[in-house]
Amino acid sequence: MLENNKQKDCQNICNDFHSTIEFLGKRWIGIIIYSLFKGPKRYHEILENIPGISDRLLTERLRDLEKEGLIVKRILTTPKRKVEYELTQSGKKLEDVFLTIVTWTQAKNDS
Amino acid sequence: MLENNKQKDCQNICNDFHSTIEFLGKRWIGIIIYSLFKGPKRYHEILENIPGISDRLLTERLRDLEKEGLIVKRILTTPKRKVEYELTQSGKKLEDVFLTIVTWTQAKNDS
DNA sequence: ATTTAAACTTACTATTAGTAAGTTATGTAC
DNA sequence: GTACATAACTTACTAATAGTAAGTTTAAAT
Incomplete structure (x- = not known):
């Protein structure tokens, strides 16, 4: 039963990932x-x-990102x-993730 | 010129990423x-x-991963x-990256 | 000798990406 | 106020990638 829960936790983490x-x-x-880390564009x-x-793809991807709650679209009139x-807040928090990816890539390319 | 270098650095990071x-x-x-973090499979x-x-896709992806130097294939006969x-070493180092992604995902799902 | 299983390959269909051209709404130049 | 330009899409189509199904090869097990 405990084992089973452990497995489930693992599966959840795995699915999240x-x-x-x-x-x-x-x-x-x-x-x-x-490209949006520096501010709105x-x-x-x-x-x-x-x-x-x-x-076409930019539009599609912007819609995807909105749907996932990572960006907001703002129509200004004045x-x-x-x-x-x-x-969004959640989008901004990705900067940490992106940093680790850049670090890993550079380490890989250096060696 | 300095500006130009800065821009180049940024572009490199961006491309790496x-x-x-x-x-x-x-x-x-x-x-x-x-699935390979726990050991060879x-x-x-x-x-x-x-x-x-x-x-079919598993085979294709394993070839992709070999080509990128993230895994090695080993044929044992005895x-x-x-x-x-x-x-590989470089593949194992991805665990850090994956952890930040899991952390981010959980924070996002909690809020 | 025949069957079974692991690890692929090949051929095909469905989904997704990419290209090109068209649309609408506002803004600017004459 | 008409003509042209630009931003921000949409629509229709082609190319590339993913997914499905069936077949092949090698070695081992019965």
């Missing part, structure tokens, strides 16, 4: 989040900052209309 | 690595440990033939 890594690893998701700014991404995307 | 996260996020890659053990993965997969 699985869904998160596959979401973050979806093409462009990581780099879009990355407009649709076009993101598009120009990320070489290779298409506008002084003129513009659309901005900003990381 | 981008390629790593997209590789780790490829379907099944994360969970395969995860046979092809069939991995297959049975990961619900939903097909044998006492009887068996194939084992084990994480």
Whole structure:
């Protein structure tokens, strides 16, 4: 019974991990989040900052990120209309995760 | 010029991050690595440990992981033939990365 | 000698990514 | 106030990747 619970805990951790890594690893998701760490950006700014991404996929990924609660879309009307995307609290907390990934990658490339 | 270098550094970090996260996020890659943290496993053990993965994709992902230098394939012949997969040093170091991801996921789900 | 199992391969279908062109709403130049 | 430009999408289509199903090879077990 205890063993069983342990296994369940492990499975939960495993599933948590699985869904998160596959979401973050979806093409462009990581780099879009990355580009928003410095602060909110407009649709076009993101598009120009990320070489290779298409506008269709950018829109799709922004919707994915909104749905996951990692970014918010903000439509400003004054002084003129513009659309901005900003990381939520939970999105901002990904910076720690991203740092460990960069560190690991560099260690790997150095050796 | 300094600015330019800074930008280049940033681009390198960004590219490092981008390629790593997209590789780790490829379907099944994360969970395969995860299942090898406890020690080397046979092809069939991995297959049975990961619900939903097909044998074709498992083979493909194992080749991907070998190519990236994260696992090694070992063919043992004594006492009887068996194939084992084990994480390399660099593969094992991913445990830190995976921990931050699990932590982040749990914090997100709690709030 | 025949069957069984592990570890793949090959051929095919379904899903997802990427490209190209079109749309709408607002903003700017004349 | 008409023409042109730009931001932020949408729609339709093609290319690439994932997933399914069935077949192959090698070695061992009965």
